[in-house]
Amino acid sequence: MSSSKFPSIIETLKPNLIIYDGFQPWVATMASSCNIHAIMFCVCSTSNLAYFYHQFLYGSSSLPSFPFSSIYLHDYEIKKLDIQPIKPRDEKAFAYIILKSFEQSHNIVLLNTCREIEGKYIDYISTIGKKELIPIGPLICEVTIGEEEDWGTIQSWLDKKDQLSCVYVSFGSESFLSKQEIEEIAKGLELSKVNFIWTIKFPKGVNTTIEEMVPQGFLESTKWKGMVIEGWVPQSQILNHSSIGGFVTHCGWNSMLESMSFGIPIIAMPMNHDQPLNSRLVEELGIGVEILRGENGEIMKEEVAKGIKRVVEDKTRKQVNLKAMELSEKIKLKGEKAIDEGVKKEIEGKYIDYVSTIGNKELIPIGPLIREAIIGEEEDWGTIQSWLDKKDQLSCVYVSFGSESFLSKQEIEEIAKGLELSKVNFIWTIKFPKGVKTTIEEMVPQGFLESTKGKGMVIEGWAPQSLILNHSSIGGFITHCGWNSILESMSFGIPIIAMPINHDQPLNSRLVEELGIGVEILRGENGKIMKEEVAKGIRKVVEEKTRKQVSLKAIQLSEKRKLKGEKAIDEGVKKLLKLLC
Structure with a gap:
C-alpha cells in the first residue's frame, strides 16, 4: 500500500x-x-x-x-x-x-x-x-501440500534421504550473495559431505545462471548429495520433511520462526538488518550454531563445513536437536x-x-487458533453423518494420520487387523502420497472391507475431521498426534489413542498420557505396529475401565479450555475498548 x-x-x-x-x-x-x-x-x-x-x-x-x-x-x-x-x-x-x-x-x-x-x-x-x-x-505460513508444482520433485528427492541427514540452505528473498560468497558456500557444502538442498535467488534484472555462479564442476561432483534450485521453493514443506536435520539461513525473523516451530536446528549465517542479533539469539537459546566469518565478515568454506557438521554429524547434534525440539514443543504448548x-x-x-x-507499549499473544467445525462444508458429510447417526453414543473410533503421514502397506494391514480384533466401530480415512496409484482395496488385507462393513467405514482422502470429532458417536481418536489434531481432539473432549509417526508427534503422544487424556499404542522393538497392541489401545479407551477415567479427563480439559478461552476473549475486548474509548 x-x-x-x-x-x-x-x-x-x-x-x-x-x-x-x-x-x-x-x-x-x-x-x-x-x-x-x-x-x-x-x-x-x-x-x-x-x-x-x-x-x-x-x-x-x-x-x-x-x-x-x-x-x-x-x-x-x-x-x-x-x-x-x-x-x-x-x-x-x-x-x-x-x-x-x-x-x-x-x-x-x-x-x-x-x-x-x-x-x-x-x-x-x-x-x-x-x-x-x-x-x-x-x-x-501453514504447510500446504501441493501448493507448488515443483514440490513433487523436491519431495521425491528428500524421500530418498535418511532421516535428519540433509541441510536446507536459503538466504530469504531479499538477501543476495556475491559470486565469491556463493562459491565459498558451495565449497563448504562440498567439504561437509552432507546432503543438501540449496535455493539460490538473484536480484531482479540480473541475467545469470546457477552454473555461472557456482564453482566449475560443483553441480556434477555433488549431484547425488545435493539439489540446487533457482528461485522460490516451498520452505515450510521442506523444513517439515523428516530428512531435514539443519537449516543454513540468513536468520531473517520469519525463517527463524519457521525453523523453531518445526524443531529444526539452525546453522546461522546472518547478512544484515536484524539478522546478526537474531543469530546471537540462536546460540543463546541453544538451538543452533553460528558460522564464524573472517575479520572483515568474509565467508570461509572451512567454517561453513564446520558449522554444518556440528549440527548434522558431530556431538553437538544431539544437544541442538533436543533444544530445537523442546522449543518447538514449548511454542505449541504455550500457544x-x-x-x-x-x-x-x-x-x-x-x-x-x-x-x-x-x-512503553503493551504486547498481546493470541494463539493458537483452531478452525471451528462448519456444518455442511463438505458434500460427503451427509453420508458420513448418516452412518455415524446409526451408532451408539461414544461407540466409534475415528482413525486418521493427517495429510502428511503416509503409511506403508504393512502398517495399513496391521492397523486394519487391529481394528478388526478390537470389534469396535470405526471410521478410517486413508491418504496416499501424490502420484501413488493404488486403492484402498489393494492396501488393506483381503476380505477386510467385507468382514467389517457393518462396523466400519473406510474413506480415501480428506474428511471433515472437526465435524466427525464433534459427533456424539465418537468415543476415541486414533491419531498420529499432529499438534492441530491433538488440539481439535482436546477441544471436543475426545480421548486420544496415540500412534505417533515422526517430527513432533512422539513427544505429543507422551503429553497425551501425561495429561491423562488418552493412551499410546505400544510398538515393537523397531517401531513396528502390532495388531494386538492396536486392538488393546482401542479397547482401553472405548470399552474398558480406563474409558471412564480418560473420557472424564478429556472432557474436563475441553471445558477448562473453553471457559478460559471465553475469558481471554473478554479480556482482550476490554483492553481494545479501553484503548479506543
Whole structure:
C-alpha cells in the first residue's frame, strides 16, 4: 500500500483502530492526523527491538550497557550496518524505522514472538519503553501440500534421504550473495559431505545462471548429495520433511520462526538488518550454531563445513536437536495456553517484558487458533453423518494420520487387523502420497472391507475431521498426534489413542498420557505396529475401565479450555475498548 492512497482508504473505511507493519511508520503519522489510534505489529525479533531501543535511549558508550551480553554485534557488523550509535535522522536505516514505529505506537505493541523464545527481552523493553508488549506469535505460513508444482520433485528427492541427514540452505528473498560468497558456500557444502538442498535467488534484472555462479564442476561432483534450485521453493514443506536435520539461513525473523516451530536446528549465517542479533539469539537459546566469518565478515568454506557438521554429524547434534525440539514443543504448548489466557505473554517472555518496559507499549499473544467445525462444508458429510447417526453414543473410533503421514502397506494391514480384533466401530480415512496409484482395496488385507462393513467405514482422502470429532458417536481418536489434531481432539473432549509417526508427534503422544487424556499404542522393538497392541489401545479407551477415567479427563480439559478461552476473549475486548474509548 502506498502512503498517497492511504488517506482516501481511511476516509472510506473510517476505522477506529489501525494495526500497522513496523516498517511503515508513516501509517501511524497519518492515523494520528485523523485522530485514529495506531498500533505497531513488530515483524522483527523482540531481542532486536530491545537492543536497538536501548542504544537509542542510552547510546553505545554510556552506561548502563545492554543487560544481555549474549546479544551483541561484531565490529564488522557495526561497520556494515552503521547502526551504533543510531543516527537520529538516518530515516532509511533499519533500526531508525523500527524505533520510530515503536515510539509512535499507541500504548501497545504486538509482537510476532512468544515468551518461550524472548521473555526477558519483552520484560526489559516493556520497562524502559513504557509500553505494553503483547506476543501473538509465532505466526508462520501453514504447510500446504501441493501448493507448488515443483514440490513433487523436491519431495521425491528428500524421500530418498535418511532421516535428519540433509541441510536446507536459503538466504530469504531479499538477501543476495556475491559470486565469491556463493562459491565459498558451495565449497563448504562440498567439504561437509552432507546432503543438501540449496535455493539460490538473484536480484531482479540480473541475467545469470546457477552454473555461472557456482564453482566449475560443483553441480556434477555433488549431484547425488545435493539439489540446487533457482528461485522460490516451498520452505515450510521442506523444513517439515523428516530428512531435514539443519537449516543454513540468513536468520531473517520469519525463517527463524519457521525453523523453531518445526524443531529444526539452525546453522546461522546472518547478512544484515536484524539478522546478526537474531543469530546471537540462536546460540543463546541453544538451538543452533553460528558460522564464524573472517575479520572483515568474509565467508570461509572451512567454517561453513564446520558449522554444518556440528549440527548434522558431530556431538553437538544431539544437544541442538533436543533444544530445537523442546522449543518447538514449548511454542505449541504455550500457544494453546495463550488462547486460554488471552493476552498473557508466552513464547518470548523475557524479550516481550524488556521491549514493553523500554518502549512503553503493551504486547498481546493470541494463539493458537483452531478452525471451528462448519456444518455442511463438505458434500460427503451427509453420508458420513448418516452412518455415524446409526451408532451408539461414544461407540466409534475415528482413525486418521493427517495429510502428511503416509503409511506403508504393512502398517495399513496391521492397523486394519487391529481394528478388526478390537470389534469396535470405526471410521478410517486413508491418504496416499501424490502420484501413488493404488486403492484402498489393494492396501488393506483381503476380505477386510467385507468382514467389517457393518462396523466400519473406510474413506480415501480428506474428511471433515472437526465435524466427525464433534459427533456424539465418537468415543476415541486414533491419531498420529499432529499438534492441530491433538488440539481439535482436546477441544471436543475426545480421548486420544496415540500412534505417533515422526517430527513432533512422539513427544505429543507422551503429553497425551501425561495429561491423562488418552493412551499410546505400544510398538515393537523397531517401531513396528502390532495388531494386538492396536486392538488393546482401542479397547482401553472405548470399552474398558480406563474409558471412564480418560473420557472424564478429556472432557474436563475441553471445558477448562473453553471457559478460559471465553475469558481471554473478554479480556482482550476490554483492553481494545479501553484503548479506543
